Amino acid sequence: MSASGWTAPERPAWIQQLNGEAWDMSPRALVPLEADELIRTASDSLGLSDFGDDRWREPFAVLVKALNEEAELNLFGRLFTRDELLRALKGRLQIQQAYTQHPEIDDEVIDAPVIITGLPRSGTSILFEILAEDPQFGPLLSWEIVLPCPPPEAATYRSDPRIERAEAILTMYDRIAPSFRAMHEMGARLPNECSEAFIYSFMSDNLAARLDIPSYINWLYAKADWGYMYGYHRRLLKLLQWKNPRRHWLLKAPPHLWHLPDLLEVFPDARVVHTHRDPVRCNASNASLLGTLRWMRSDKPFDMSSFDKVLTPEATAAGLDMVIDQIESGVVPRSSVFDVLYADLIDRPLDALKALYTRMGLTLAPEAEQRMQAYIAAKPQGKFGAHRYQTAEGEEERRARACYARYQRHYGVPAER
8 A cells, every 4th residue: 555545456357468468678779759749740741740739749858758767657558658649749730730721710709607616626627617508608528628629510529530539548447446436437428637638749647647747847837838828728619619619618627726827818708616625635636547547557566755845735726825915905806716515515515505696696497406406316426336444534634724724714614524
């Protein structure tokens, strides 16, 4: 068991056999991850060469270097990661081609999106999925993130043949680690978070979470231009709504929490929904998820210290206090942020949702409420099995509670036992 309380599950037989066959081979030679070769392969496969601006190239180079020097990917991990990077590069080429051929796409308006954020494991996903039942919202679905081009069309949005292909890609996580589904359900037709789409700018917290690449993490938090990343994300959203209009985008990603000024600079009329849960529980649950994600691609022992900048009580509390300070100082407009307690969402979901709609100035139509009720009934907590993890105890918990005291007091967040 690791220091985080996470224990690696047994690998499925097919993964063991695949990686085992490489015992006397060089996974790095068999499955190259070199920046120039990846770019050339993506370009040659489509006959395209215009990736748009060049601001993605530095993070891409930092990422690929870290993959080779730090991640210690096994054979399957290299195959999985190579496919992911090539898909992102090809997606970027196709996005640029669409804009070149149809510059009018840039005239699309992203109108008052609802953007959910909060600590990982704080209820952002379940709130996202429930709100997605309201027809006035257009959630970012997994399949259109993975395969955004050609731009989705309203007439075939629910039957597009790419959906089945995306389903095979996304459910790979469950086939690699059957326990993963209890932590986070994946599927082509499910709404997914913005962090998955950030891969097109190669500035993504999700990449940092899935792979042991500390130099990339350091670059991300020291040098990344989050304004550029959000600008490119807006570019993707315009493309996706061009032939399949959305009244209001419904978006979600925990990392938005740390970049609210940049987010609101690009989406100034956004309604930001901030979910709140006991940070002790959030970080313990997140450690389990992170351990599983990294184990999928590497045999390297999971080391939580690589997340010290973001997941220690001191680091997490500093981030949460920063958000409070930004709102109190006016850097982040108080009128743009709407708070929801995880406890209320779990214990009294419809009451919590009705109160949220009222505060946001939106109408919850009877049809939408009925759809939400049906969704909640069909997806009880733990539907895919219990997600088990260890939380801090004793002196460790007391230290964490001291760090989170301001946050829990400010928002009235109850401690979970």
